[in-house]
Amino acid sequence: MGCRIQIAQLNLRVGDVAGNAGRVIAAAHQARAAGADLVVFPELALTGYPPEDLLLRPELIARVASALARVCAEVRGITLVLGYPRATAAGLFNMAGVIRDGALVAEYAKQELPNYSVFDEKRYFQPGRAAVVFEHRGLRLGLSVCEDIWQDGPTAAAAAAGAQVLINLNASPFHAGKRAEREGLVARRALDHGLTILYANLVGGQDELVFDGASFVVDRDGRVQARAAQFQEQALLVDLDDDGRPSGGTATGVTSGADTQDEAAIYQALVLGVTDYVRKNGFSGAVLGLSGGVDSALTLAIAVDALGADQVEAVLMPSRYTADMSNEDALEQARRLGVRTHTIPIAPAFDSFLAMLEPAFAGRAPDVTEENIQARCRGVILMALSNKQGRILLTTGNKSEMAVGYATLYGDMAGGFAPIKDCPKTLVYRLARYRNGLDPSIPERVLTRAPSAELRPDQTDQDSLPPYEILDPILRLYIEEDQGVDAICAQGFDEAVVRKVTRLVDRNEYKRRQAPPGVRISQRAFGRDRRYPITSGF
Structure with missing residues (x-):
């Protein structure tokens, strides 16, 4: 008999339970119209991911229950596999539920709970x-959720229970090279256990995280x-024969499902991260300082x-140290x-600040203090326009500057979002x-001149x-x-x-704690990934 399954790769909003339920219902209707008899949604689709401490609020859990009832009431003629949290007497669980003809006919609770990197x-x-x-x-279809596929136990258990096909719901965030890493891991699971595996992933930006979609189907x-493509919503249809083998799939909503690598993937992640942070938080647009340097x-x-x-809108804020070519290049790019x-x-x-501070600075030579005042003047101007x-x-x-503190608190660090915060200068x-x-x-x-903050005469970063x-x-x-230092030096670097x-x-570290959030594109970004004490004798 076989079946036709659609993976609904959606961009959902954390906390917007009613809105997310509406998106799920609309996607289910679309999947049914496309001939699918089963539609699969990402992990925690009703709450968005990660809901963080919203999960501790009883009101959220009540809204999820209402949304689940709404989905059951409004969708017929197609089976849904949907992610959501559920509170039971035994605690709160990360669930994958099967909804058919208005009823919840099966539920699976995520077994492997990640507690590393950005996960908590x-x-x-x-579990x-x-x-x-x-x-x-x-067909006999097994369920798993995200981290379950990275550990062998849940997949082995599903196969032992008779599954021919494994459906894996995900909210797997992007970092460079992640798509190939996922596909390689899932391919091994499919080979080891003789399963067709459907990997359904979330797409969209959520604070510092970007979920890249890139859902896929692997045969046994x-x-x-x-x-499915990366970084955009998509409906991925796949037909399974009566033995659960896929006969190929078609993706709607994009022109190509080809893989995206390296700089192209990172750039798309940065764009999506900015788009969703600005739009989902209700800003009308963005403003930034444009210096004529490569970062801006x-x-x-x-x-x-x-x-x-x-x-x-871009703002040029020249000082006495700003080179003419910096203004020229900034205006030309704009x-x-x-x-x-x-x-x-x-x-x-x-000049006004220097005059105000002159009595307090008497007898002290100019130093980084005056440089920082310039940066803070710019911060005040930019924040005024933003407000x-x-x-x-x-x-x-960029990440190189944030790592070594080459940034001014309440100056160039002032702002609401930092798009290239996790990009080293060479990657920039x-x-x-x-x-x-x-x-x-x-x-x-801009790409060939020596980088400079232009806060003193003839300054370059390499000073x-x-x-x-x-x-x-x-x-x-x-x-x-x-x-550590010894291990790094062993690779040929000067001690x-x-x-x-x-x-x-x-x-x-104290500066980074006060920096705005920014898009995560590496396996270890400042913020959720790397939490070090400010006061430390290590």
């Missing part, structure tokens, strides 16, 4: 203990038979691709992208080159930092791989440089 599920959920297999059109020989140039391109040129600009020199504000217009202020700092250049390959919006001089080609690999080893860099990372 043991704070909220109790399930048993496999669940249900009948559908002559470990071959990917159908893929990339951030502007991302903002325009995310929101549209008419929803973005012209190419069609973005409105304001030019607001900071000299009057800077007046209701547009979010996007900060432009690669992403800018990638973006220019699509459309040459960033002037070439106080190692070259980024050396700095970034050291930071990766120390931050993302937890390697004095390594010690300087690691000291800077350690002493600037």
Whole structure:
């Protein structure tokens, strides 16, 4: 007999239970119209993911119960596999439920609760203990949820219970290389246990996380038979024969289901992260400072691709140290992208602050204090425009700067969202080159001149930092791989440089705690991933 299954790869909003239920119902109706007899939704679809401490509020759980009843009442003629939290006498569980003809006919509780990296599920959920297999059109379908597929036990248990096909509901966040990693792991599970596996993933931005979708179907020989695209909603249809083998799939809503790698995937993740953070939080658009440097140039391109040129404003704030070419390049990029600009020199504000502080600074030579005042003058201007217009202020700092504290509190760190916060400087250049390959919006001089904060005469970043080609690999080893000084030096780096860099990372945790959230694209970003004490004798 076989069946036709649709994976509904949706972009849902955390906490909007009624809205998410409406999206589920609409997607179920669409799937039925497309000829599907079963539709699969992502993990915790009714609440969005991750709901975090909203799960501790009884009102949320009550809303989920009401939404579940609504779905049961409004959908007929198609079976649903849906993710949601359920409270029982034994505790709160991360569920995958099977809804058919208005009734909840089976429920599976997630067994493996991740409690590492960005995940904190043991704070909220109790683990399930048993496999669940249900009948559908002559096939035996097993259920699992996200982390269950990364550990062998739940898959083995489903196979032992007689499953021919395993449906895996996911809210799996993106990092570079994640798609290939997932597909390789699921292929091994399919081969090991002789199962067809349907991997249904969430898509969309949620605070610092981006869920990339990239849902897929693997046959029992470990071959990917159908893929959904990354970073956008999609309905992926797949036909299974009466033995549960897929006969290929079709995706609607995009032109290609091909894989996306490296800079292209990272750039799309950044765009989606900005789009959803701005839209889901109700901002009318974005404003940012445009300096003529590569960081703000990339951030502007991302903002325009995310929101549209008419929803973005760029502000030039030259000082006495700003080179003419910085203003020229900033204006040229804004012209190419069609973005409105304001030019607001900071000299009057800077001079006023110096005059005000002159008695207190008497007898003290100029130093980084005066540099920071300039950055804070710019922060005040940008926040004023953000407040007046209701547009979010996007900060432009990168991961290399945030790692070593090369940023000014209440200055260039001021803002609501940091699109390239998890991008090392060397990656920023690669992403800018990638973006220019699509459309040459960033002037070439921005990509070839020496980077500078332009806060004192003839300043370059390398006056106080190692070259980024050396700095970034050291930071990766120390931050993302937890390697110590000796291990890093063993890879050929100068010990004095390594010690300087690691000291800077350690002493600037207090700054990072006060930084805005930003898109996570690595396996270890600052924020949810890496939680170090500010006060520490380690």
